[in-house]
Each structure stands twice: as structure tokens, then as C-alpha cells.
Amino acid sequence: MSEATGTVPLPQTRSTLRRLAGRLPTVIWLTLMWVILWGDPSPGTVIAGAAVGSMCYAVAKLPHIPVRLGFHPVYALKLAGFFLTELFVSSTRVAVHVLWRPRRMRGAIVAVPLRTDSDFLVAAVSAGLSLITGSLVIELNRDQGMVYVHGTPIDSEAAVDRLRRQVRRTEELIVRAFGTPADIAEFERDAAEQESAADGDTREEDR
Structure with missing residues (x-):
């Protein structure tokens, strides 16, 4: 962080966004598998799947999938x-x-x-x-x-x-x-x- 302006340097912000973008496809894939296993594409099931997928990603430290x-x-x-x-x-x-x-x-x-x-x-x-x-x-x-x-x-x-x-x-x-x-x-x-x-x-x- 810059002492003069109190802002986060742009390269660090871009690096954080790039890491989040790399994790998103894996979380989406885990959410889809959760919905399929439950057989219920309701909003509640999707939200629960996204939460479980994010937790599994954080615990297992799954690899990033390139966004294409x-x-x-x-x-x-x-x-x-x-x-x-x-x-x-x-x-x-x-x-x-x-x-x-x-x-x-x-x-x-x-x-x-x-x-x-x-x-x-x-x-x-x-x-x-x-x-x-x-x-x-x-x-x-x-x-x-x-x-x-x-x-x-x-x-x-x-x-x-x-x-x-x-x-x-x-x-x-x-x-x-x-x-x-x-x-x-x-x-x-x-x-x-x-x-x-x-x-x-x-x-x-x-x-």
C-alpha cells in the first residue's frame, strides 16, 4: 500500500483478480456437480452448492483452471x-x-x-x-x-x-x-x- 495515497498498487489488484478468475471455473464445476447429485436446480440448492464448492476449494487447495x-x-x-x-x-x-x-x-x-x-x-x-x-x-x-x-x-x-x-x-x-x-x-x-x-x-x- 502506498503511504502517500493509501491505495493498493494496481499490479497487486490485478494479481488478486486473476487468482479469483482462476478459481471461478472450478467452483462453478463443483456447484454443477452438487446440483446434479441433488437433482434439484432450485436457487437454494445452487447457493448451497456454491458455498460447499468454495469451502472444498479452500480446504483441498484445488488447482486453477485457465479461463477460456x-x-x-x-x-x-x-x-x-x-x-x-x-x-x-x-x-x-x-x-x-x-x-x-x-x-x-x-x-x-x-x-x-x-x-x-x-x-x-x-x-x-x-x-x-x-x-x-x-x-x-x-x-x-x-x-x-x-x-x-x-x-x-x-x-x-x-x-x-x-x-x-x-x-x-x-x-x-x-x-x-x-x-x-x-x-x-x-x-x-x-x-x-x-x-x-x-x-x-x-x-x-x-x-
Whole structure:
């Protein structure tokens, strides 16, 4: 602190802000895991998760995660609208099957290839999918770039395709809403490669 002015030197202030920014992603990730475990995204659960995450960080002295996030308001609004729609539709679908078609209430595990390699975005995709009624991420294979999602009700190939589209749309909106330009470019490149591979497989089957 300067004796003449009584102010904190600017470099020290910037260093403190940088340390706080480095801790924020870890605390957010711990909060998301807390909400998923409780299965209740209410404000009280989020506040409690943030408090527990901050305490765990302070006690365990967890490492900093570099902040690599962007923010695109248009896609953030699309993401919010998509989640609200999926929550309503999926909750209604599950309720209908439980009440009127209990014998057809079956589930299945569906593997979906990821198109992003960002740790934070992958964690956000996993958390988002697990908050939607009828879908739960049971495994993330980073080596193969694959997410395994348990969906219910799954009683046909159409239901499998619906779950796969839900996963891919969730991933796309999260990447485009919060990804950096590099994240988005990587996503688009991997998406194009996967589409080309899928088209090639389709042509082979037609032959």
C-alpha cells in the first residue's frame, strides 16, 4: 500500500483478480456437480452448492483452471429457450409413459460422439443433459471423445434418434453460447468431419 495515497498498487489488484478468475471455473464445476447429485436446480440448492464448492476449494487447495470462455447473447437466449422447451416436452413425455404406458417405460444407453474438446464446455454439456428429465450422462470417455447417455423412455429407433439429436443440439448451443472463437472453429471442423464420415457410411450401405 502506498503511504502517500493509501491505495493498493494496481499490479497487486490485478494479481488478486486473476487468482479469483482462476478459481471461478472450478467452483462453478463443483456447484454443477452438487446440483446434479441433488437433482434439484432450485436457487437454494445452487447457493448451497456454491458455498460447499468454495469451502472444498479452500480446504483441498484445488488447482486453477485457465479461463477460456466466450459469451454470445443470441445463442445464450437460444440455449435458454431450448432448455425450457426440452424440460417441458421431456417431463410431459415421461409422465405420459408412467401413467398410461408403464409397461413400455424402457430405457437405453446411447453413445454420442462429442465435437468439442474443451473441459469446461464438456462439463457444461454433461450437466445440462443430466438436468433434462429422461436423460442422464453416465460416462464421458475423453480418449474416444464419446458421451454415454441413458435415456428414457426409449422404445424405438426413432426414440434413439431423438435422444441423439437432443445431445448434439445441447452441445452445439453450449459451444456457440460460451465457447471461444477457437472452440467454435474446432467444433465446426469436427462436426463437418463427422458428417462426411456419416455420409460415406450411408453410401457404402446403399451399395
